[in-house]
Amino acid sequence: MARFVVVLPLVALTEGDDFAAARWPLHVTLVEPFPTSLGAEEVAAVLGSVDGIGREARALHARGGEPAMFGRRHDVPVTLVVDGGELAALRGRTIAALQHAGVELHPRPDYRPHVTRKDHGRVRPGDRIVLGTVALVDLRPPEGAHHRRVVAAWPLGT
Structure with missing residues (x-):
């Protein structure tokens, strides 16, 4: 079964980019990691149809908010991300589209957009x-568990 995550990187990512799991580019997670029997092309097609990703999409503008600690032991330093509600709206549309396509998601009810300090x-x-790209990242690429691969990316307009 495939496993993906949808992110808004702070630097542009393009299809085919890969990186070590320990060297994630700074990003805001839009949809938490999820398993699916759908292939990468099918998931990408669903995401590309979401208003705000595939059609007349605009970059999201936000700012760094307060520092916080995340993780089970509250030992992961992050900076919260503050915006005008666009992130939550895009997240909601994206989750709804994936669920409509049959992807079983378990979105966090206490979702707080953030960037992990690295x-x-x-x-x-x-x-x-400026969040100018949406990227679909394969968490189980052929290179193995210590790698991540961008399987689709959508640049967002200004």
Whole structure:
């Protein structure tokens, strides 16, 4: 069974990009990781039909909010992301489209958009953020468990 995640990277990602699991580019997760029997092309087709991704899509503008600690042990440093509600609306439309296509999702009811602090970068409170790409990332690519591959990406207009 395939396993994917939908993200809004802070840098442009394109189809075919890959990276080590430990070196994720900074991003906001739009839809949490999910297993599916659908193939990458089928999931990409669903995402490409979502208003705000595939058709006349616009970049999302946000800013860094307060720092927080996430994870089971509250030991993962993040910066919350603050916007005008566009992230939640896009998330809702994307989840609805995937569920309509038969993907079983378990979205977090307490979803709080954030960017995880990494050794290679972070978002600080007050930083302006432009989310100009939606990317579908394969969490189980042929390269193995320590790799991630972008299987589809949609640049968002300004």
